[in-house]
Amino acid sequence: MFRPLSIFIGTRYTRAKRRNHYISFISLTSLIGLALGVLAMIVVLSVMNGFQKEMSQRILGMVPHATLSAGKALADWRPVAEAAMRDKRVTGAAPFAELEGMLSFKGSMQPVQINGIDPEREKQVSIVGEHIVQGSLGDLRSGEFGVVIGEITARRFRLKIGDKLTLIVPEVSATASGITPRLQRLNVVGVFKVGAELDSSLALIHIDDASSILRLEPGQVQSVRIALKDLYQAPQVSKAIAAQLGDGYQASDWTRTQGSLFSAMKMEKTMIGLLLMLIIAVAAFNIIATLIMVVADKRADIAILRTLGATPARIMRVFMVQGTVIGSVGTLIGGVLGVIAALNISSWVALFERLTGTHVFSSDVYFVSNLPSDLQWADVALVCGAALLMSFLATLYPAWRAARTQPAEALRYE
Template sequence: MFRPLPFFIGLRYTRAKRRNHFISFISLISMLGLTLGVLVMILVLSVMNGFDRELRTRILGMVPHASINGYQPIDDWRSLATQLEADPKVAAAAPFIQLQGMLTHNGSVAPVLVSGVIPEAEAQVSIIEEHMQSGTLADLKDGEFGIIIGELIARRFSVMPGDKLTLVLPEASVTPAGVFPRLKRFHVTGIFKVGAELDGSMAMIHAGDAARLSRWEPGQMQGVRLRLHDLFQAPQVAWNLVEQLPGNYYAQDWTRSHGNLFAAIRMEKTMIGLLLLLIVAVAAFNIISTLVMVVTDKKADIAILRTLGASPGTIMGIFMVQGSVIGVVGTLAGGILGVLAALNVSALVAGLERLLGTQFLSSDVYFISYLPSQLIWTDVVVICTAALGMSFLATLYPAWRASRTEPAEALRYD
């Protein structure tokens, strides 16, 4: 069986019990440090990937990828939607009217962005139907002044489907009795929960009711919202569509309303990745101190091998193998534990929240209410490759130093 001498002796040095227990302890610490660094890096990057995924699927599933708005109310939105859906980059289109105001109930007040929608069309561009706790989009009927609210709003007001809410619009109505804000009573027809900040700031009513509140003609719309096949092309697609449309329109897209969240997550993932890579580097380069002490401890062995004819390259290979074994074992252990942690961190944190009776991520503060995780195998491969590479580099100096050992000098006092 072919066994290269450096590989054979290097593995034997790794398995052997050293006379100097301090060196064995430092070797163990180096291995554990590398394991911990790889584990934490995989776990944290998976959590950042989870936040990135939630931003795309939840928040960007509720808000428009892009919208085409008219400077004046749009009379024939169906014709406009047909033209927009003809573009191959557009998956679906639906009309909307947006109103800003405040919801009040029993003295409590909450700011809200109200979207007037047509239920059957809205279901094509929004994920709200998948996250309805009670009621459906179809419960919104023209002229009945029903409203669908988020779970946080419902919890804040302690309301259920069938209860009444008052919508206060930032416009004044002049009456013989004076100037009063515009008010309208709505009854709750449904409650949704996407687990994001939208649960406390968004509501939906029928587009016909929104047109009445805006004092528009029946059938008039503010614009058409779009769901795109590739949401990252939203600015370019929206701009191109506006240029092609006859009439006076302007475009908006998600990068203006929620792009700051996405950019922040991408930047944080990059910076945290670099910082955690430094932890892995520190753990990997602990191998240097370990091997330097091993070389000092094994000077007599090195001198004997050189006397028996071992070349400097052979000596160098022995200690490179020994250091690489520490790096491989630490990286593999960290990789396996990191993958297991990334796959189970959401359930573990949820269990810890139930055990402690507290919530670490609240939708009142953060844009989602739980800790997401998405394991990307490319990240695992890159992290493990980087750890192995740094571990290998860390072996070069001690191994070179061992190869420079002079036999006569090493054996002088032995």
């Protein structure tokens, strides 16, 4: 089989047993270091993707993907919902209202965001129904001023089903004080737990009760909430629907309320990826050291090849092939092990917890009770590509040094 001379000699140098065992050891550590770096980056990026996906499903499954409003109360929300549902990217629409206030119970107070919902249609636009731990959304009935609170709020106030608490809502008035508080008695009918900050800052009441607190006419709602197949398209989809509805309609989406959180998570992933890339860089420097010592060890061989007619460019390619082989093998091993680890790390951590009886991620402390992992092949390709590029760049200087070897000087003392 035909093989170019540079590839033949380069691969032979890679697998040959060298006289200097120290060089072989440095070469092996370079390969192992590169493999560990690739493995670590794939696993860490997959875990961070898992956390981001988990937080997206929990937080963005609770808050509106987008809302449509008219700048004033909607007398009939159904035409707006029907217009939104005609877009194939929309999966659900429901009446919605929101207000902010303070919850008070036996002298203790806590800020809260109150969402007015339609219990029958809420499952189309929210995951809250899947996370009710006490009571049910069906217990929210019009005119009864029932409330479903988060698990952290219930624990903080030591509330249980049937307890009553007070909602304090600021209201602009014509008096000298300007703002006067409004008080509304609420009855706890349910508790939800999604494992996020919303467990302490969100509460749900019936849409009719929310309209009453907001002093809207019977049947009027503040806005229409929509859910999307791809929540990252929320800004474009909601603006397009608002434009179709006509002048006066406005769109708001989750990027205005929760966008900073996910931007911070994305930046954190990027910074950790750059820091982990230093592991691969260290392995690449080891390749440089390995090839420099190989060049010194093979000076006589290089001189003989030069006298036989090998050009400096061909000599350079010989050592570039050797370094690239080390980098390719290390990247391949690290990539395979990283993919296997990323796909199984959740079950491995769960097995460790069962065998040791400990909880690495306690649901009482963390938002998640397991170690999530979401392997994305784009990350694998990026990591492996970066490792191969660094390995290739690491071969250039030693190969250039080898190409500059003078045959007469190298053979003088042989």
